[in-house]
Amino acid sequence: MRTSPRDVQAGRQGGAGLRIIRSTPAGRIGLSALLTATAVLATLPSWAAPSVLRAWVVVLGLLSLASMWNLLAGFGGMVSIGQQAFVGIGAYSLLVLADDRGVDPFLAVPLAGLVAAAASLPVAAFVFRLRGGYFAVGTWVIAETVALAVLNNQALGAGNGRSLRAVGDYGIETRQHLTFWLALAIGVGAVLVVVVLLRTRLGLALQAVRDDEHGARALGIDVVRARLIVWVLAAGWTGMTGALIYLSLLRVQPEAAFNVQWTAFMIFIVVIGGVGNPAGPIVGTAVFYVLRDQLQDEGAWALIVLGSVAMAMAVLAPQGITGLLDRVRPVQLFPIRRSLWRGPAGDVRGGGRWPRRGLGRPPPGATAPS
Amino acid sequence: MTWVNAVTQGILLGGLYALFATGLSISFGVMRLVNLAHGDLAVLAAFVSWSIVDRLGVGPFATLALVVPALGLGGYLLQRGVLDFVVSADPLRGILVTFGLAVVLQNLLLEHYSANAKGLDAGGLETASFRLTDQLAVGWLPLLTLGVAVAVLGGLSAFLRWTRTGRAFRAVADDLRTARLMGIDTRHVFGLAMALALATVALGGVFLGIRTTFSPGAGPGLLLVAFEAVIIGGLGSLWGTLVGAMVIGVAQTVGAQIEPGWSILLGHLVFLAVLAVRPQGLFGRVGRT
Numbered sequence: 001m002r003t004s005p006r007d008v009q010a011g012r013q014g015g016a017g018l019r020i021i022r023s024t025p026a027g028r029i030g031l032s033a034l035l036t037a038t039a040v041l042a043t044l045p046s047w048a049a050p051s052v053l054r055a056w057v058v059v060l061g062l063l064s065l066a067s068m069w070n071l072l073a074g075f076g077g078m079v080s081i082g083q084q085a086f087v088g089i090g091a092y093s094l095l096v097l098a099d100d101r102g103v104d105p106f107l108a109v110p111l112a113g114l115v116a117a118a119a120s121l122p123v124a125a126f127v128f129r130l131r132g133g134y135f136a137v138g139t140w141v142i143a144e145t146v147a148l149a150v151l152n153n154q155a156l157g158a159g160n161g162r163s164l165r166a167v168g169d170y171g172i173e174t175r176q177h178l179t180f181w182l183a184l185a186i187g188v189g190a191v192l193v194v195v196v197l198l199r200t201r202l203g204l205a206l207q208a209v210r211d212d213e214h215g216a217r218a219l220g221i222d223v224v225r226a227r228l229i230v231w232v233l234a235a236g237w238t239g240m241t242g243a244l245i246y247l248s249l250l251r252v253q254p255e256a257a258f259n260v261q262w263t264a265f266m267i268f269i270v271v272i273g274g275v276g277n278p279a280g281p282i283v284g285t286a287v288f289y290v291l292r293d294q295l296q297d298e299g300a301w302a303l304i305v306l307g308s309v310a311m312a313m314a315v316l317a318p319q320g321i322t323g324l325l326d327r328v329r330p331v332q333l334f335p336i337r338r339s340l341w342r343g344p345a346g347d348v349r350g351g352g353r354w355p356r357r358g359l360g361r362p363p364p365g366a367t368a369p370s
Numbered sequence: 371m372t373w374v375n376a377v378t379q380g381i382l383l384g385g386l387y388a389l390f391a392t393g394l395s396i397s398f399g400v401m402r403l404v405n406l407a408h409g410d411l412a413v414l415a416a417f418v419s420w421s422i423v424d425r426l427g428v429g430p431f432a433t434l435a436l437v438v439p440a441l442g443l444g445g446y447l448l449q450r451g452v453l454d455f456v457v458s459a460d461p462l463r464g465i466l467v468t469f470g471l472a473v474v475l476q477n478l479l480l481e482h483y484s485a486n487a488k489g490l491d492a493g494g495l496e497t498a499s500f501r502l503t504d505q506l507a508v509g510w511l512p513l514l515t516l517g518v519a520v521a522v523l524g525g526l527s528a529f530l531r532w533t534r535t536g537r538a539f540r541a542v543a544d545d546l547r548t549a550r551l552m553g554i555d556t557r558h559v560f561g562l563a564m565a566l567a568l569a570t571v572a573l574g575g576v577f578l579g580i581r582t583t584f585s586p587g588a589g590p591g592l593l594l595v596a597f598e599a600v601i602i603g604g605l606g607s608l609w610g611t612l613v614g615a616m617v618i619g620v621a622q623t624v625g626a627q628i629e630p631g632w633s634i635l636l637g638h639l640v641f642l643a644v645l646a647v648r649p650q651g652l653f654g655r656v657g658r659t
Contacts, residue, residue, distance in 0.1 A: 131406025148635040300477040311470035
C-alpha cells in the first residue's frame, strides 16, 4: 500500500501526541520575505535607472540558473557540467522562434524553455548511462557536441552568431521593463518551483534518494523516473533562462552561449550558498555577484578568486554559507522538511528550530516513533 | 589514399591521446575520482616546459626530466593535501573541487602567460617524417609519441602486475576497506596513484606542446578526449584505453578529412555512438559502470 504524506499527517491525531510538522514560523517568514522582496522589485522599473534594471536581469538570471543546478545536483544527485548546452539551446531557440518564425520575442522565451526541455530527453538517453564523475564529463561532451554542431551551421550564423532583431518592434523602454519583469518571474519562479517540487511526493522521494539511494530503491521509489523529471525540468528552466539572458544581451554567439562558464557560475553560486538547500542559491547569488562586481576590473583574477573560494568551501564547508548558519541556529527558511514532534496538540513551542536533516536530531522532548 | 593516410595519422594521434587518458584511468580506477582538472594539468605541464626552455635554452625533451617529476610530486601533494579530504566522503565534492581547480588553473595560466598560443621547438623533429609509400608519410614525432605511450602503458601494466606497490594499487581499486584492513596505507597509495596520473599527463602535455601550439584554454578539450578514450576502451582496461584513444584519433582525422570543422565533432559523435551501443566500452567488463 502506498502511504502518502497526508496519511502520515492524519496519524498525528491518534496515539501519543505525535505530530508531523512542516510549516514553521521561520518558514512563513521566509516565504513572506521572498514575496515582499518580489513585490518591491516589481516596482523597480518605475523608479530605477536602466543600468540597475540590466544588473537585476543578470542577478535574477544567475539565481534561476543556480536554483536549477541546485535542484539537479543537490537533490537529484546529478552533477552536470553540461548545463551550458541548455543555455545555448534556449538562446538559439529564441533567435529562431522570434526572428525566423515571427513569434513575439517575449512569448518565445518560455517556448525556448520547452524546446530545451524536449532536447534534454535524447540527452538523458546518453548521459543517464553514466554515473557520478563520468556523468559530469558526459554532459560536458554533449554540450560541446551541440556547440560544434551550431558552430558548423550556416543558418544559425556559424561561428559569428546572430543578432536578435525581433525586439526592435518594441520601444526601448517597454523592452527593458518587460525584460526585467520576465527576469523577475523566471528568477523568483525558479526558487518557488524548487520549493514546491520538494514539498510534493516526488520531492520527498528525491530527498530519500539523496540520503540513501539503495534504501530508497528498496522502499519502491522509481529512482530513474524521479531523476528524469528533475533533469527535464532543470533543462527546460535553464533553457528559458538562457533565452532571457540573450533577450537582454541581443547578440548570440556560439562560443559565449555554449561556454562552460555558465555552469561554472552555477556551481560556484550553489557551492558558496549551500548545496541541497533551496535558500543556498539566493545567498550564493548575492555573494557571487558582489565578489564578481568587486573584481570585474581584475581580468582573470575574478575567476581565480571565485574558483578558489568555491574550492575552499567544497573542502572545508561542504554545506555552504547556509549550512554554516544552520549550524549556529537551525532555521529553515523554506519549509520542505518534516519533523516529528511529541507533545500536547497545539503546542508549537520552539517552532522554527529544526533538526538538520529529517529526523536526524529531534527537538528536545521529542522521541522517535517505535 | 587520402583515407588511408587519415586513418594512419589518426592511429598515431591516438598515441598522444593515450598519454592523457592513462592518468584519468588510474585516478578513477584507484580513487574513484574523475579529475576535471586533468586536461588543465597537461596544459600546465606544457607551459612549465615552455618556461624552462625559455630560461635555460634546453630542448623540450630535456625539460621532461624536470616537468614529469615536478607534476608527479605535485600530484602526491594535491592528493594528500586537498583531495583526500573530499574523495572518500562524497563523489560530488571531488567533482566540485577538481572543477574549481580547473577554473583556477586555467585563469592563472591566462594571467601569467596571456591568451597567446605557444609552442615547443624540438629542432625540426616536429616536422620530420619518412615515406612509407608515395602518398603515405609518417611523422617521426607522432611515431615517437605512440612508442612512448606504449612504453608507459606496458610499464604500468608490469608495475601493477608484478610489484608490491602495484598489488596494493589493485587491492585498493578492488576493495578499499578490505585493503585498509590488510594494513595497506591507502592514503599513501592514493597519493602515489595521483602522482603517477600527473606524471603521465605531464608527459602528454609536453608531447602536445611539441606537436602543436597550445594556449591556457586548451585543457577542457584534452579532458574530454581523455575521458572519451577511457570510456570507449572500457573502464579498468589499460590497453583498452590505448585502443579507445586510437578510435578517437581516427575519428578526428577522418572527420577533418571530410570537413575541417568536423574533426572534434566526429570524435564526440563516435564516442556517443559507442556509449549508446556498448556503454561498458570495447574491453570493459559488463556490469562495471
